[in-house]
Amino acid sequence: MTAAPTLPTDQHALAEEIYRLMVAQGAMFAIDTPIRQTLANLAAFLARREGRDRAELAAAIDAALSADSRFTREEVNGEVRFVTTRQGAYVPRDDTDTHSFKQRLHDPENPLPIDDISVVVSTSRPAITTVEPVYISDYWQMQLSAPPAEAEAEKVAAAEAPVAEQPVLEEAPPAPEVAPALVEEAAPEPAPMAIEAPAPVPVVEVAPEPAPAVLEIPAPVEEVAPEPAPMAIEAPAPVPVVEQPAPPVAPAPRPAQPPRSTVFTLSDGTAIDLRRPVDEIMAEYGDVLARVLAERLEHDPLQRIVSFGRKYYPEANLASFGKNDLRKIRDYILERNEPLLDTEIIADLYYHNPRQADYEGFRFSLNYRLHREKDFEFVGVEGAYLWATRGLPITGGKRVKAAEMGQITSYLVEGYDDSPELQSIEAIKQSGSVTRLLTFFEWEYGVLPLDAGLAALLPPPLLPEQRSAVLRFESPQHYTTYLVEVRFPAGNRGGWLQGLEEFFHEHLVPGGLITISRTGEPNLFHITYEEGPEQSERLLTFDEKKNRLAFANVSFYCVVDEDQLPTQSRYGRLNRLKAFPMGERRKAELMLEHVSETIGEQVGSPAAPRYAVTLDDLYVAFNVLRPGSRAYLKALLERGEDFSADESTPGLYYYTPAPRASAEEVEEEADELPEERPPLRQRYSSRYDEDE
């Protein structure tokens, strides 16, 4: 609180008295809140109390308070006011914020030195950070896409409009002309209305009565709701800027816009009109659009949306799986010793419940993560996501190597698949089952070529680069289950199924009729055959230890096609076939020559042999060594220079091998070039003899 100044005694007493009165008036005010009184009020009050002349007293008060530093003299509209505060002289409050936390945080007064940038920049963050998408409202997008002509027109209109702002000094216009809304702007602080509210104050005009002690003082008005008009002029120091309402400006006429196109075009030229209903567009272009969108999302450098199979999910929402998780999953698959469903892994290792809200997201994350790991291989189909890992036993055994089988079954992708002739694709899709006869090769190795009929029945690969899928084949007749691996065709290699060797050997014989049917589950199929009375036949078998074909007595209980049954009585020469290594069996032309020579009827002479063989016999014998369709055999026969068809007998072919060098000639050649030439070979290479 400031001390009272030194003044003449009467003035000092008067100023002290008024200061005391005004401080009492604003006793509930803040210490620096201005307390205002008009000179007229003060003079009227003191004149009545002391019985002095009002004008004389007003002059004395004016002189006393003007000389007192605790009071500030104001003159508004010709009315003199004095302002003071409870702490003395009134000093307008400065609201400028110079000590905000935000400012101190970003612009520290004494920043610490940075010796190593890695202290403040984390190196653990990825090089390419994920850019969080920012949703831009339609309003701004429309603003962005607004034509420049429109913006220009608005600018011109704004420039032509009269100036809306002009500085107005405090004493210039009378109060009512000031826009109410701008009064607050002019006033630096909410001003107490003090004496401007004289209505309830009956003090001044009621003169003759003796002055009451205290209550005659005009009640101070609390600085609350600002009453707009008169307060504007009370503003002290800063020069207010008063906006005057601009005269209405007629909106500039918008230039006519050409209608926007609603047709977008795909890269292949397909034009799609977005005015059409979405259902219609989906029905017509759904597959194309899905392919284009999937391709775009895959090549998105930010990888904001990732996919697994047909499912898509935001990359930012993926659950994380660390190395420990992957090791745990791999160990569990190895422990179970067979490919496992993702749902099994989640239930057994993570105890997630499908009813949990994040279950599907977690499941997607698991599949997405495993798919990116080299140690895991996806062997599932749509609806059943199976995972295998390195170290699992090969489904179907090791008798057939994938590389060799891929080449052996390549005739399927070369256009020699005649399976639709036996059972149409539509019928297979409709009935959900495939019926086929077993050949010797299929029966022996438990392998079925993945022809068009089987491909129509079995689920396609889920992932583009998927090599195989593991299915479960159930035998409802014997309550047994087999894991069957489907190897999908890739490039010029064909596909096949393997893993049915045990089932075939236990319940069937070559020539048996099997039926494979769908079930309600995408990876579960039924395999059945038609049971029959017991039969015993001397059938072709393969002795793997001796690596040779032989006939043996076999009892079986299934219905067979007699023409396909490799009995000794009908196909007695089949045991003369060489059991070529699988790598050699892919050479179809050589196999055909060998088969023709072995089972064909010799109709030539010993010097110029010629073998007659029917297509049906060739088919049975050829399929002992390797799979091959009738269409494929026909193509080989037509292509082969040593083969000729009998014009008179359909299905009968002649094989006339190229004349061999005589034994003497061969010996002579061997003597002449013993070092340079390889050892004498049999027709199909000596390695086969060694193998035998």
Next chain:
Amino acid sequence: MDAKVIVFGETAIDRLLQWLRSTGQPQDIMDLVRQYLEILSKAVREENE
């Protein structure tokens, strides 16, 4: 939005991502395409209106 400037798979893909996030679950590609078409159609319609 003028449909001529639409690059299918790029334009307004952030809005598709926003929708995908809001669903909270992985979505089939066909559902994704359908929603994307809805977004593009809406953008074009709003502009024309």
